[in-house]
Structure formats: structure tokens, C-alpha cells
Amino acid sequence: MTPSGPARDELAARLRLIVITDRDLARPREVTEVVGEALRAGAPAIQLREKTLPPRDTLPLARRLRADTRAAGALFFVNDRPDLALAVGADGVHLGPDDLPVAAARRIAPPPFLIGYSTDDPDAARAAVADGAHYIGCGAVFPTSTKSDAGRAVGLRGLARVVAAVDAPVVAIGGIDAARAPGVFRVGAGCAAVSAVMAAADPGRAVHSILRAAAEG
Amino acid sequence: MTPSGPARDELAARLRLIVITDRDLARPREVTEVVGEALRAGAPAIQLREKTLPPRDTLPLARRLRADTRAAGALFFVNDRPDLALAVGADGVHLGPDDLPVAAARRIAPPPFLIGYSTDDPDAARAAVADGAHYIGCGAVFPTSTKSDAGRAVGLRGLARVVAAVDAPVVAIGGIDAARAPGVFRVGAGCAAVSAVMAAADPGRAVHSILRAAAEG
Numbered sequence: 001m002t003p004s005g006p007a008r009d010e011l012a013a014r015l016r017l018i019v020i021t022d023r024d025l026a027r028p029r030e031v032t033e034v035v036g037e038a039l040r041a042g043a044p045a046i047q048l049r050e051k052t053l054p055p056r057d058t059l060p061l062a063r064r065l066r067a068d069t070r071a072a073g074a075l076f077f078v079n080d081r082p083d084l085a086l087a088v089g090a091d092g093v094h095l096g097p098d099d100l101p102v103a104a105a106r107r108i109a110p111p112p113f114l115i116g117y118s119t120d121d122p123d124a125a126r127a128a129v130a131d132g133a134h135y136i137g138c139g140a141v142f143p144t145s146t147k148s149d150a151g152r153a154v155g156l157r158g159l160a161r162v163v164a165a166v167d168a169p170v171v172a173i174g175g176i177d178a179a180r181a182p183g184v185f186r187v188g189a190g191c192a193a194v195s196a197v198m199a200a201a202d203p204g205r206a207v208h209s210i211l212r213a214a215a216e217g
Numbered sequence: 218m219t220p221s222g223p224a225r226d227e228l229a230a231r232l233r234l235i236v237i238t239d240r241d242l243a244r245p246r247e248v249t250e251v252v253g254e255a256l257r258a259g260a261p262a263i264q265l266r267e268k269t270l271p272p273r274d275t276l277p278l279a280r281r282l283r284a285d286t287r288a289a290g291a292l293f294f295v296n297d298r299p300d301l302a303l304a305v306g307a308d309g310v311h312l313g314p315d316d317l318p319v320a321a322a323r324r325i326a327p328p329p330f331l332i333g334y335s336t337d338d339p340d341a342a343r344a345a346v347a348d349g350a351h352y353i354g355c356g357a358v359f360p361t362s363t364k365s366d367a368g369r370a371v372g373l374r375g376l377a378r379v380v381a382a383v384d385a386p387v388v389a390i391g392g393i394d395a396a397r398a399p400g401v402f403r404v405g406a407g408c409a410a411v412s413a414v415m416a417a418a419d420p421g422r423a424v425h426s427i428l429r430a431a432a433e434g
Binding site for chain 1 (some may be wrong): 271272273274276298299300301303304305314315316317318321322324325
């Protein structure tokens with residue numbers, strides 16, 4: 001199920017940075033405004049992560065971000081909900097351990113719909129890829145305050161173990177910013193940024209800094 | 218989008234009783250045990266309503282209920298989550314005002330997948346049917362303790378207004394038991410039962426009583 005060769009490499013290139021939304025961190029700005037700045041700065045992928053709004057109210061936001069990412073040529077993922085992702089024509093969904101399992105999501109959402117799965121465990125990563133996951137979100141790599149249930153940080157060493165375990169792209173999450181991005185890229189992973197972009201005074205500049213580290217990696 | 222003629226009548230006949238699960242009310246029995254007794258008594262439709270378990274843990278229960286309902290020739294619905302419903306091959310999903318809108322669910326789940334929608338408002342019922350809902354869940358018809366957000370009870374008069382508003386089958390919910398079922402059937406609606414079956418000492422007998430009222434209606 002894993003994309004291989006050029007398709008895998010192209011996906012990995014686009015997953016060198018996923019900007020993940022957070023309405024609280026974006027305040028007083030709207031999420032769409034911060035995402036807009038990130039897209040103009042070249043962010044190649046956006047993930048809508050909305051933990052408090054009910055699905056009915058998340059839908060209009062998801063539609064707007066789908067339109068904006070499409071216009072910018074960026075990938076668009078929705079967190080947790082394959083149905084919401086499919087309803088807005090997202091490129092994929094990002095699933096965690098409590099969500100619908102990868103294999104179940106795969107059954108209702110055939111390729112080219114992409115599935116990401118969160119784990120810091122090499123064996124679980126291998127199993128997820130075997131079940132149809134296209135990429136792994138690994139974290140928390142560094143300590144983070146944006147996800148209270150993220151557990152202890154696994155560090156670049158833990159990240160490297162997951163990268164080594166799977167052929168699919170791995171995206172590091174948890175405390176990622178421009179200063180830590182070079183270490184992440186050296187390990188062969190991409191970066192998922194939440195507060196580094198959503199809470200930034202200049203989100204475009206934050207995106208530029210991380211992408212520059214990727215280009216120099 | 219509404220089924221009409223024989224298809225509509227067949228659906229209405231099968232929706233004369235939907236047994237809705239509740240793990241707390243079923244205790245100390247398992248939900249599967251209570252549903253099993255309801256199915257053996259001839260319950261023509263089951264809805265899995267699970268508000269606390271994460272999707273990963275709901276999935277095995279949904280799979281089991283799908284298998285049991287299929288074996289019994291009963292319809293199987295999953296509450297709230299079109300993705301979970303599709304993943305287990307359910308006959309349909311039941312959506313409420315906070316869930317993914319009917320039109321969005323319709324896009325990801327084409328017929329014959331069924332969509333129910335909860336409302337006690339005739340105009341909202343018409344709109345839901347126009348968007349692709351196959352039946353309306355109307356309630357609370359009577360005061361109920363199983364749904365804290367159900368608002369005031371609309372009574373048989375309010376139920377009749379929704380029945381009059383749409384050609385699709387309407388299923389009454391909220392405080393429905395064998396004593397109240399005859400009134401519901403006289404208005405032309407079906408019955409959705411939660412505590413009357415899930416908390417019953419003899420769930421099969423509770424199902425029999427409601428189905429007898431339907432047959433006599």
C-alpha cells in the first residue's frame with residue numbers, strides 16, 4: 001500500500017512541512033488568516049486540527065481551508081475524521097490511536113486519499129503502513145504544550161528509529177520550530193509545526209525559516 | 218432523494234421500531250446481550266448510540282452488532298459517525314444537528330446507504346429530506362432522562378406536525394414504551410426505544426409489546 005519510488009519521494013517532499021491549525025494559538029487572528037500567510041510563504045501542507053467545534057461547525061472552516069490550499073497547490077489534511085475529510089474533498093486524514101483504525105479508514109477511503117497515523121513506536125508505525133497509512137506522524141519529538149496527551153518526548157533518536165522502521169515518509173511533531181527543524185531534516189523526517197506557525201507574530205516568516213532549513217538540509 | 222411508493226412503505230415498516238443502544242442502561246448485561254434478545258423478539262432495526270467510547274473501541278462493538286443484525290435480517294444504524302457506519306457496512310447513519318450535515322454525509326455515502334436526521338421542527342425535517350435524509354427522528358416526544366440535551370417534549374401533536382411535513386418515515390423518540398407506542402403509531406410514526414428495551418428486565422418482551430401495538434395500530 002505504501003507509495004514507492006517517485007510517488008513516495010514526491011509525497012515526502014510535500015510533507016517536509018505540515019502546518020497544523022490551532023484556533024486558540026491563532027488568536028486574535030482567524031485560523032484562515034494565519035493559514036493564508038503560511039500558504040503564501042510556501043507551506044506545502046496544512047492539517048486542520050479542531051478538537052472542540054462540533055462537526056457541523058468545523059465543516060465550513062474545512063471547506064474554506066480546502067479551497068485555499070487547492071488555490072495554493074498545497075496538500076490538505078483533516079485530523080481525526082475521515083468522513084469530514086472526504087466531505088470537503090481533502091487530500092487525506094490524520095488518525096491517532098483513538099480514532100478509526102487505519103485499515104477501517106482505508107476501506108471507506110480508497111487511494112489516492114492519503115492516511116497519516118500518529119505513533120512514536122517503530123512496530124506500530126510498521127503495522128500502520130502495512131494497514132495502508134501513507135505517512136507517519138511521530139511525536140512528541142520535543143516537549144510541547146499544545147498536546148496534553150502527547151506523553152514524553154522521544155527526541156531525535158526516537159524519531160530516527162521510526163524513520164528507519166518504515167519506507168513511508170515520517171513527519172516529526174512536538175515542539176518543532178526553525179531552530180529544531182535542521183536536526184529533524186538531518187534524521188530524514190519532515191516537520192509538523194503547530195505553535196511555531198500558529199502563534200507566530202509573522203507566520204510567513206516562520207514558514208520560510210523552516211523551509212529554508214529543509215532546503216539546506 | 219426520498220424513497221417513494223413501495224420502497225418508502227417498506228422502509229417505514231422496518232422503522233416501526235428502532236432499538237437504540239445504551240451501555241449504561243444495559244448494565245450489568247452487555248449491550249450485545251440485550252440487542253440479541255431484542256433481535257430474537259423481532260426488532261426490525263437497531264441503532265448503535267455510543268457517546269463515550271473512542272471510535273477505535275466502538276468499532277468492534279459496531280462490527281458485532283452489524284453481524285448480529287445481518288443474521289437477524291434487521292437494519293443496522295450507527296449514530297453520529299458516517300465513517301464508522303461505512304467502515305462496518307451498516308445500513309445507515311443517524312445524524313443530529315451538531316453532526317456532519319445530511320448533504321455532506323450524502324456526498325460520501327451514496328444510496329442505498331440510509332441517513333436519518335433528528336429534528337422536531339417541520340421545516341428542518343423538510344430541509345433534511347430535501348438534502349437526502351431517508352427518515353426523520355422526532356423528539357423528545359415524551360419527557361426522557363436518556364438524553365439531557367433533548368429539550369422540551371413536543372408531544373404527539375408536535376410529532377404529528379413533523380409526520381405531516383414530510384413524505385419520509387418519521388420515528389418518534391423520547392420516553393417511548395409499550396404504553397405510549399399505540400399513540401405514536403396512530404399518528405403515523407414509528408417508535409425509537411432506548412430505556413424501554415435497554416433497561417428492561419425482559420428486553421424481548423418489551424420489543425414484543427411495542428411490535429404488538431404496531432400490529433394492532
